[in-house]
Amino acid sequence: MTDILNCSYDELKTMMRDLGEPSFRADQVWQWLWQKGARSFDAMTNVSKATRASLAQRCAICLPAVEKVRVSSDGTTKFLLSLQDGELVETVLIPSESQDGKERMTQCLSSQVGCSMGCTFCATGKNGFTRNMTMAEILGQVLIAREYLQDSPENPRLRNLVFMGMGEPLLNLSEILRSLKTLHSEKGLNFSPRRITVSTCGVKNGLQQLGESGLAYLAVSLHAPNQELRRAIMPKAAAWPLEEMMDFLASYPLKARERLTFEYLLLGGVNDSPAHARELAKLMSRLKAKLNLIVYNPVEGSPYAAPDPQRVLEFERLLWSKNITAVLRKSKGQDIKAACGQLRAEKLRSI
Numbered sequence: 001m002t003d004i005l006n007c008s009y010d011e012l013k014t015m016m017r018d019l020g021e022p023s024f025r026a027d028q029v030w031q032w033l034w035q036k037g038a039r040s041f042d043a044m045t046n047v048s049k050a051t052r053a054s055l056a057q058r059c060a061i062c063l064p065a066v067e068k069v070r071v072s073s074d075g076t077t078k079f080l081l082s083l084q085d086g087e088l089v090e091t092v093l094i095p096s097e098s099q100d101g102k103e104r105m106t107q108c109l110s111s112q113v114g115c116s117m118g119c120t121f122c123a124t125g126k127n128g129f130t131r132n133m134t135m136a137e138i139l140g141q142v143l144i145a146r147e148y149l150q151d152s153p154e155n156p157r158l159r160n161l162v163f164m165g166m167g168e169p170l171l172n173l174s175e176i177l178r179s180l181k182t183l184h185s186e187k188g189l190n191f192s193p194r195r196i197t198v199s200t201c202g203v204k205n206g207l208q209q210l211g212e213s214g215l216a217y218l219a220v221s222l223h224a225p226n227q228e229l230r231r232a233i234m235p236k237a238a239a240w241p242l243e244e245m246m247d248f249l250a251s252y253p254l255k256a257r258e259r260l261t262f263e264y265l266l267l268g269g270v271n272d273s274p275a276h277a278r279e280l281a282k283l284m285s286r287l288k289a290k291l292n293l294i295v296y297n298p299v300e301g302s303p304y305a306a307p308d309p310q311r312v313l314e315f316e317r318l319l320w321s322k323n324i325t326a327v328l329r330k331s332k333g334q335d336i337k338a339a340c341g342q343l344r345a346e347k348l349r350s351i
Contacts, residue, residue: 001058001059001060002058002059002060003059003060003061003062003084003134003136004029004033004055004059004060004061005033005061005062005063005135005136005139005140005143006134006135006136008135008178008181008182009026009030009181009182009185009187009188012026012029012030013026015058015059016029019051019054019055021051025047025051027187028044028046028047029044029047029055030185030187030188031187031188032044032047033061033188034139034143034182034185034187034188034189035153035187035188035189035190037143037146037147038061039061039063040061041053041055041056041059041061042056062084062136062140063140063143063144064081064082064083064089064137064140064141064144065081065082066079066080066081066082066144067080067081067082067088068080069148074095075095075103076092076093076094076095077092077093077148078090078091078092078093079091079092079093079141079144079145079148081140081141081144083113083133083137087113087130087131088113089110089113089133089137089141089165089166090110090165090166091107091108091109091110091141091144091145091165092107092108092165093105093106093107093108093145093148093149093158094106094107094108103157104157104158104159104160105145105149105157105158105159105160106159106160106161106162107141107142107145107158107160107161107162108162108164108165109138109141109142109161109162109163109164109165110133110138110141110165110166110167111132111133111138111163111165111166111167111168111169111172111175111176112129112130112131112132112133112166112167112168112171112172113129113130113131113132113133113166113167114127114128114129114130114131114166114167115128115129115166115167115168116128116129116168116171116236117168117201117234117236117237118235118236119201119221119223119233119234119236119237120232120233120234120235120303120304121223121233121265121267121296121299121302121304122299123299123302124166124167129167132167132171132172132175133167133172133175134175135175135178135179135182138175138176138179139179139182139183139189142158142161142183142189145158146158153190159195160195160196160197161183161191161195161196161197162196162197162199162219163176163196163197163198163199163216164197164199164219164263168200168201168203169198169199169200170198170200170203170205170206170207170210171203173205173206173209173210176198176210177209177210177213177215180193180196180198180213180215180216181215183196184215193214193215193216193217194217196215196216196217197216197217197218197219197261198210198216198217198218198219199218199219199220199221199263200218200219200220200221201220201221201234201237202220202221202234202237202238202240202245203237203240204240204245204248207248207252208252208253211252211253211254212253214253214255217258217261218252218260218261219260219261219262219263219292220245220249220260220261220262220263221234221237221262221263221265222262222263222264222280223263223264223265223267223271224242224271225271225276225277225279225280225282225283226242226279226283227241227242227243229270229271229276230242233267233270233271242283246283246286246287249287249289250286250287254288259288259289259290260287260288260289260290261289261290261291261292262284262289262290262291262292263292263294264280264291264292264293264294265294265296266293266294266295266296266307266312266315267296267304267305267307268296268304268305268306268307268308268311269305269307270304272307272308272311272312272315273311273315274314274315274318276315277314277315277318277319278318278322280319280324281318281319281322281324282322284324285322285323285324289325290325290326290327291319291324291325291326291327292326292327292329293312293315293316293319293326293327293328293329294329295307295312295328295329295330312328313328316328
């Protein structure tokens with residue numbers, strides 16, 4: 001049976017045509033799925049009973065099941081989700097205050113079950129890679145979050161999406177691109193490309209295609225200012241030499257006023273010295289980019305520790321003195337194990 005959430009808009013139009021339905025019927029069903037959050041075909045009240053019955057015979061609406069929800073004292077909310085085959089993934093809602101004073105949410109989305117990149121500081125990589133996620137599973141995370149937040153076009157609380165959860169998005173590029181196109185649909189979720197960021201730890205294949213699509217902004221997980229250190233903490237990502245990656249990114253397609261984003265995770269005593277900051281400033285100086293500094297959120301059993309707060313401030317100040325736009329991102333959700341992969345790893349250990 002077909003998971004209808006895994007159908008693109010064009011695929012849904014073809015299905016409705018095959019059922020002998022007029023073209024506007026696809027619009028109605030699409031809106032029920034992506035705007036109104038229908039969990040069954042019976043809920044689609046402006047669609048004829050005969051059409052609903054035909055859809056129910058052919059298709060299912062398969063959303064992930066919520067296994068656990070944890071809410072942090074800072075408002076960060078983490079979900080452990082079970083997919084149709086029983087595999088587990090995570091998604092996180094991170095609160096922020098908008099200009100109008102209302103709380104808005106950024107959702108961190110997973111794109112794979114597990115991850116094959118093996119970054120040494122990441123809990124997801126410790127459990128290896130299982131499989132890619134489908135568009136339905138990727139966007140199912142958004143539907144779960146919208147339902148939890150009671151989000152609607154009249155009360156939009158979920159404002160930004162970042163593909164920074166479990167997995168390396170560019171190793172699942174076809175489903176990521178399908179997901180982005182569905183996210184942008186004006187008759188569906190209607191997210192602007194300016195509100196979506198896809199993060200990669202350094203996979204060359206697919207980067208140009210993502211840039212040319214214009215469907216999302218790009219963030220690059222850097223975490224080291226030189227090839228030697230990057231190879232030590234991100235061994236598979238470092239297969240693409242750092243200098244070559246930066247040369248490639250210098251010509252990455254950007255829209256007007258758009259900049260690349262680099263993510264730099266500060267690991268205590270590893271990559272947070274003034275010398276590292278100076279190396280990093282030199283590396284970034286030739287690109288149109290900004291830098292997000294992230295304080296490491298300690299993971300159980302990890303060899304790494306959080307950096308000293310004073311050392312973090314000195315690192316940030318040194319970057320600014322070199323004319324590098326650096327923003328210190330506060331670590332959130334530490335009390336609920338909000339770092340990528342922690343909740344899944346905890347569940348797997350208990351099985």
